[in-house]
Amino acid sequence: MAPQVQATSIDGEPQVYEEKNVHAIYDEIAPHFSSTRYKPWPIIAAFISSLPIGWIGLDSGTGNGKYLPLPFDRPGAICTIGLDRSRNLLNIAKNAGNTGKIRDVVLGDILGRGWRVAAFDYAISIATIHHLATHERRKTAVKRLIEAVSPNHGRVLIYVWAIEQDALSKRTIPVDGATGTRGQDVVVPWVLSRQDKGSQASTEPQVLNRYYHMFAKGELSGLVQDAASELGLQLGPPLGLGEAPISISRGVEMVQDGWERSNYYVELRCWELP
Amino acid sequence: MVRLITHNLLACHVKGCNTNNFPLQFKDVQIELREAEFNPDFLKGFMPKLEWKALVDAARQLGDTTLPLEQPEMLDDEFLKNLHHVLLEIHVEEGVMTCSNCKHEYPVSNGIPNMLLAEHEIG
Ligand SMILES: [Zn+2]
Numbered sequence: 001m002a003p004q005v006q007a008t009s010i011d012g013e014p015q016v017y018e019e020k021n022v023h024a025i026y027d028e029i030a031p032h033f034s035s036t037r038y039k040p041w042p043i044i045a046a047f048i049s050s051l052p053i054g055w056i057g058l059d060s061g062t063g064n065g066k067y068l069p070l071p072f073d074r075p076g077a078i079c080t081i082g083l084d085r086s087r088n089l090l091n092i093a094k095n096a097g098n099t100g101k102i103r104d105v106v107l108g109d110i111l112g113r114g115w116r117v118a119a120f121d122y123a124i125s126i127a128t129i130h131h132l133a134t135h136e137r138r139k140t141a142v143k144r145l146i147e148a149v150s151p152n153h154g155r156v157l158i159y160v161w162a163i164e165q166d167a168l169s170k171r172t173i174p175v176d177g178a179t180g181t182r183g184q185d186v187v188v189p190w191v192l193s194r195q196d197k198g199s200q201a202s203t204e205p206q207v208l209n210r211y212y213h214m215f216a217k218g219e220l221s222g223l224v225q226d227a228a229s230e231l232g233l234q235l236g237p238p239l240g241l242g243e244a245p246i247s248i249s250r251g252v253e254m255v256q257d258g259w260e261r262s263n264y265y266v267e268l269r270c271w272e273l274p
Numbered sequence: 275m276v277r278l279i280t281h282n283l284l285a286c287h288v289k290g291c292n293t294n295n296f297p298l299q300f301k302d303v304q305i306e307l308r309e310a311e312f313n314p315d316f317l318k319g320f321m322p323k324l325e326w327k328a329l330v331d332a333a334r335q336l337g338d339t340t341l342p343l344e345q346p347e348m349l350d351d352e353f354l355k356n357l358h359h360v361l362l363e364i365h366v367e368e369g370v371m372t373c374s375n376c377k378h379e380y381p382v383s384n385g386i387p388n389m390l391l392a393e394h395e396i397g
Contacts, residue, residue: 015393054319056279076313079320081280090386102308102365104280107388112287112396114380114389116296119283121323 007174008187008211014133021187021211022131023085026063028208029190030088034064043260044126045070047157047267053077055121058148060110060141061128065093068103075099080124083108110141115148122155123148127263130160130213133185135223138213142227146268151250154270158224159263163214166262181218188212220264221257228252238271249273276366276387278336279320282329284380284389286373289397294375297328300335303369303382310362314354317361321345333360 010017026033048070051057055078059067062082071077082093082105090105097103108114110128123145132138145156163184174186187209228235234244234251249272256267286295326345333341340356371380371387378395381388 052319053315054317054321056283056320056323076311076316078316079279081283085390087386091384094385101310102385104277105386106280106284107386108390112389112391114285114287115283116285116325119285119323 005174005186005188006209008185008209010133010185010211014137017133018131018211021133021209025190025208025210026086027088029192030064030086030092032192033190034089034092040066040070041126041159041261041263043256043258043265044124044157044159047124047155048078048080049073051078051122051155055079056119057081057122057124058083058115058120058145060123060125060145060148061131062093062105063089063127065090065096065103065105067124067126068093068105069097069099069101079104081106083110085109111137111144113144113147117147118150118154120149121153122157124157124159126157126159127161129158130215131211132213133211139223139226139230142223143231146227146231146233146252146270149270151270152272154268156268156270157265158220158268159265160215160220161212162259162262162264163216164259164262181216181222183216183219184214186212186214215264217259217264220266221254224252224254224266224268233270239273241273244273276371276382276385277362278329278332278364279361280387281332281366281371282325282361284371284387286376286378286380287389287397288373288376288378288391288395291373291376291378291397295373297325297332298371298380299374300332300366301370301372301379303336304367305336306365306367307363308365310358312355312358314349314351314358317354317357318349320361321349321357329360333364336364336366338364 057080059080059082062084065082068080068082084090093105094103129138129141190208192206234248237253251271253269254266255269330341338360366382367385369382
């Protein structure tokens with residue numbers, strides 16, 4: 001039987017914890033991980049397909065870069081730059097799509113801000129923010145995505161793992177600490193078979209436990225709310241010139257807030273009064 | 275990979291480095307040229323978002339002097355092809371990008387720029 005998802009709690013500094021329980025593991029499992037992650041999810045593919053020609057975007061936590069070649073029906077219409085902390089995954093992401101075309105990737109932290117403010121038209125962060133070990137850091141990650149895009153027309157799509165799993169998912173999720181809109185910290189085992197490790201003479205497969213924060217219903221949209229408020233943004237649809245109080249000139253609208261295949265997602269659109 | 279399309283977005287993010295932190299200056303670079311498919315509509319859509327002077331300066335640092343100092347009003351084919359080449363076909367494989375303000379160095383190796391900072395440098 002496959003090893004189970006287990007409840008966990010964070011000890012020590014979150015950065016140190018993430019280094020050991022997320023980053024080091026992705027670097028180790030990169031090739032095997034990549035071979036299991038090749039199919040773009042439909043809502044993400046639809047989001048990318050809807051972007052106007054000439055737009056430039058950030059894929060924050062790009063992993064093996066599977067979203068970098070999209071949209072398949074209009075290759076080269078937009079340019080997505082992949083950011084990740086794992087050099088081994090980026091070496092794979094560089095060649096994402098296997099078309100011989102080299103993708104633009106950057107080694108960096110999703111909480112960093114190594115770009116001009118609002119340099120991008122769009123940003124996506126797929127299955128990434130759930131690897132951050134505190135609520136504060138997850139909120140900062142959402143703020144960074146909003147700051148990365150144009151205040152006038154920027155669009156953001158965020159996907160995270162949900163406690164509520166698809167009926168087809170074989171995982172059972174322990175929910176000892178999860179109440180209301182607080183999610184659950186877990187570790188998810190990755191079994192590295194001897195094959196993946198080359199010809200090493202170990203007999204037992206190695207199990208690496210990756211840390212995840214599994215989101216509760218409403219938790220992701222709550223993060224967006226807090227992030228928007230800390231950035232001084234109105235949360236909601238664009239206000240007309242006359243309707244907005246003097247203090248409000250910019251905002252962000254949550255145009256999608258949903259659940260798909262064991263994940264919660266939100267889509268944001270930024271707006272600015274002229 | 276650092277093509278100039280990416281370089282035009284990157285800025286220094288060391289704690290407290292908020293002015294003159296863009297663009298990063300190339301040093302000791304090795305470049306490779308790879309042909310890319312010409313897509314004039316992409317270029318026209320993307321142009322308004324470019325920091326033009328930063329792009330022209332970076333291209334000159336890499337030895338390409340085909341772009342005019344001012345963004346032209348008329349986008350003829352010759353100009354678009356030059357822009358296409360500068361933005362999308364010059365790949366910096368190895369080298370260093372230095373912040374003009376705080377002198378922090380961001381290395382580029384195997385085509386991948388490293389924008390990670392040490393814990394004490396993060397703002
Ligand atoms: Zn600097």
